[in-house]
Amino acid sequence: MANGWTNQQVLDLAPDAASVKAGRSQSQVSKWPVLGAAERALWGEVKGSGKKPYQVCVDLHGPAFKCSCPSRKFPCKHSIGLMLIYADQADCLTEGEAPDWVGGWLTERDQRAERQVAKAQAASDKPVDEKAQAKRAARREDRVRSGVEQLGVLLTDIARQGLAWAHAQPYSFWDGAASRLVDAQAPGLARLVRELGDVAGSGARWQPRFLSRLGRLHLAVNAYARLDRLPDATKDDLRTIIGWTVSKERLAGLTIESGRWCVAAQRTEQEDRLTVQKTWLVRVSDGRPALLLDFTAAGQPATVAPPVGSSIQADLTYYPGTLGVRAVIASQQVAAKAAEWPGLDGVELVRERFADALALNPWLEQLPVCVAGVRLAPPGSGDGRWSIVDRDGALLSLGTGRRDYWPLLSASGGGEMTVFGEWDGDRLSPLAVWTDGVCYTVSDRAHPAPIARVA
Numbered sequence: 001m002a003n004g005w006t007n008q009q010v011l012d013l014a015p016d017a018a019s020v021k022a023g024r025s026q027s028q029v030s031k032w033p034v035l036g037a038a039e040r041a042l043w044g045e046v047k048g049s050g051k052k053p054y055q056v057c058v059d060l061h062g063p064a065f066k067c068s069c070p071s072r073k074f075p076c077k078h079s080i081g082l083m084l085i086y087a088d089q090a091d092c093l094t095e096g097e098a099p100d101w102v103g104g105w106l107t108e109r110d111q112r113a114e115r116q117v118a119k120a121q122a123a124s125d126k127p128v129d130e131k132a133q134a135k136r137a138a139r140r141e142d143r144v145r146s147g148v149e150q151l152g153v154l155l156t157d158i159a160r161q162g163l164a165w166a167h168a169q170p171y172s173f174w175d176g177a178a179s180r181l182v183d184a185q186a187p188g189l190a191r192l193v194r195e196l197g198d199v200a201g202s203g204a205r206w207q208p209r210f211l212s213r214l215g216r217l218h219l220a221v222n223a224y225a226r227l228d229r230l231p232d233a234t235k236d237d238l239r240t241i242i243g244w245t246v247s248k249e250r251l252a253g254l255t256i257e258s259g260r261w262c263v264a265a266q267r268t269e270q271e272d273r274l275t276v277q278k279t280w281l282v283r284v285s286d287g288r289p290a291l292l293l294d295f296t297a298a299g300q301p302a303t304v305a306p307p308v309g310s311s312i313q314a315d316l317t318y319y320p321g322t323l324g325v326r327a328v329i330a331s332q333q334v335a336a337k338a339a340e341w342p343g344l345d346g347v348e349l350v351r352e353r354f355a356d357a358l359a360l361n362p363w364l365e366q367l368p369v370c371v372a373g374v375r376l377a378p379p380g381s382g383d384g385r386w387s388i389v390d391r392d393g394a395l396l397s398l399g400t401g402r403r404d405y406w407p408l409l410s411a412s413g414g415g416e417m418t419v420f421g422e423w424d425g426d427r428l429s430p431l432a433v434w435t436d437g438v439c440y441t442v443s444d445r446a447h448p449a450p451i452a453r454v455a
Contacts, residue, residue: 005087008441008452009307012266013063014080015073026081029092035085037093043102044082044093056082057102059109061333063307066105140185144242145224147184151177151193152221155214163207166200173197188243192217216363234361236320241363246319256315256330260284262338263306264370264420265431265441273297279305280368280431281316281327282341282420289368289420290316290327308432309439309454311338322360325368340434343372343418347394354423366422366429371396373416376409388419388428399429407451408433411440 014020026046029035033053034045040060045053054069056078065079075083085092098106154177158166174197181190192213199210223230223238230238261281269276279292292305306312314332318324344350350369357367374388377395386398386405398405412435421430421442430442432454440451 005083005307006309006454007084007087008454009309010080010083010087012308012454013075013083015075019073019075019077019080022077023080023084026077027084027088028081029085029089032082032085035082035093036098037086037090037095038098041098041102041106042082042086042093043098044085046078046081054078055101057098057105058082058086059106064109143184144186147181147186147189148221148224148242150180150184151186151189151217154193155218155221158214163210166210167206169197169200171197171201174200186242188241189217189220190243192241219362233320233322237322237361237363240319240321251317251319251328254317254320256317257283257288257290257327258315260311260313260339261290261316262311262341263308264289264341266305266308267431277305280420281312281314282370284311284339284341287342287344287370289325289370290318291325291368292327292329306332307454308441309338323357323364323367338439340418340437340439341370341420343370343420345372346390346392347371347374347388347396348392350396350423350428354425358425366424368420369423369428370418370420372418374419375414375416376405376412378405378409385427388417388430396423396428397426399427408440408442411435411438411451411453 011020011023014023032044032046034043036043041057042060043055043057045055048054048069054067056065056067056069058065058079063083065075067076067078069076069078071077174194178190178193178197181187181193196210196213196217199206199213202209220238220241223234224242227235227238261283264280264282266277266279269278275296277294277296279294281290281292282288283290294305312332315330316327317330319326319328344353350371353369354364354367358364371388371390374390374396377387377389379386387395388398389395408430412433415435417433417435419428419430420432421428423429432439432441434440439454441454442451
């Protein structure tokens with residue numbers, strides 16, 4: 001039974017390292033007296049601590065999971081074990097019609113999805129109290145405007161006092177300024193102010209990076225004072241950097257982008273009390289990137305995204321703005337095996353694309369790019385950075401942090417690769433590579449696994 005799942009893709013679904021270990025322990029076929037599969041679903045019965053086996057099922061269109069065990073982890077070890085069997089020993093699953101307990105669960109999922117669509121439609125059809133809505137919007141505009149004006153005063157003080165003064169300020173100074181912006185409902189600017197403080201205390205060569213961020217904030221303050229004179233797309237960019245969100249109603253009215261999309265990379269980060277899951281897609285036909293963001297409260301399970309290294313046929317809606325990078329999936333079909341995505345032909349095209357993007361959105365921090373026909377170059381003379389080099393000998397420096405690129409050099413054998421990552425104008429942070437027909441995801445940490453084969 002052919003499928004698009006690999007062992008690593010399944011393990012990436014595990015909520016923590018303990019679940020990875022426990023899931024592997026449940027991937028022994030001998031523990032499963034019942035194993036079955038259909039086009040949409042997997043199911044099985046696995047021996048548990050009681051007399052009755054646990055019933056486990058997976059909806060491959062999600063993927064989504066259900067298990068009768070009492071575990072609070074999602075997916076549980078039994079669901080991971082069943083998926084590992086599907087990825088590594090698919091012939092052990094008997095193909096046929098799903099039993100009633102599986103079919104009933106799938107029907108419930110479909111009905112729930114239909115109710116959500118109906119609810120969303122009813123909400124969009126419900127008369128809006130435009131007067132109350134306008135009053136709320138005006139209150140927030142006033143708060144944001146006041147916060148932006150206070151930020152302008154802070155930036156002027158920093159410029160007047162000088163870099164040495166900024167460098168001497170304690171963390172509480174920057175955190176206090178950021179907290180006032182949060183109170184003013186400008187969380188995006190608050191994040192940038194905290195980063196300003198981080199850069200000021202970051203050690204050698206902090207001054208150029210500090211001034212770059214200071215200039216970006218100064219531009220945002222001055223642009224907001226002229227908001228009504230900006231083009232609509234630039235307004236969207238500015239409101240995004242300040243921290244405004246886009247309503248579901250507005251997203252629903254935007255253009256759909258369809259195609260086959262490769263799931264290039266995925267990262268999970270902590271921001272305050274939220275867990276942020278980032279998933280990068282690349283369209284097979286033209287290499288257009290898309291960034292999916294999922295926010296969950298601490299301790300809550302994240303939305304299960306398509307596995308890295310797979311591909312999906314999907315309709316995407318891009319958020320408004322000049323560049324169109326962040327997106328949301330409107331609809332998708334079951335994941336399949338990935339194909340290598342197209343890349344730019346050389347390093348100079350990466351620089352040109354970033355320059356063009358920066359001209360459109362001056363608050364751009366990083367741009368997803370894909371470059372083909374490059375090789376990995378170890379640190380040499382100069383700044384001692386790892387680099388990628390194209391066929392013409394042009395270089396792009398790679399981000400370092402805690403990354404270890406020696407395993408990637410070994411995997412590529414020094415040969416050509418197609419690299420997908422984020423370029424900030426100075427360094428490329430690689431997220432995934434294709435080399436010799438194999439796809440690897442690149443971790444942002446050196447340990448425990450700097451790279452992992454996913455397709």
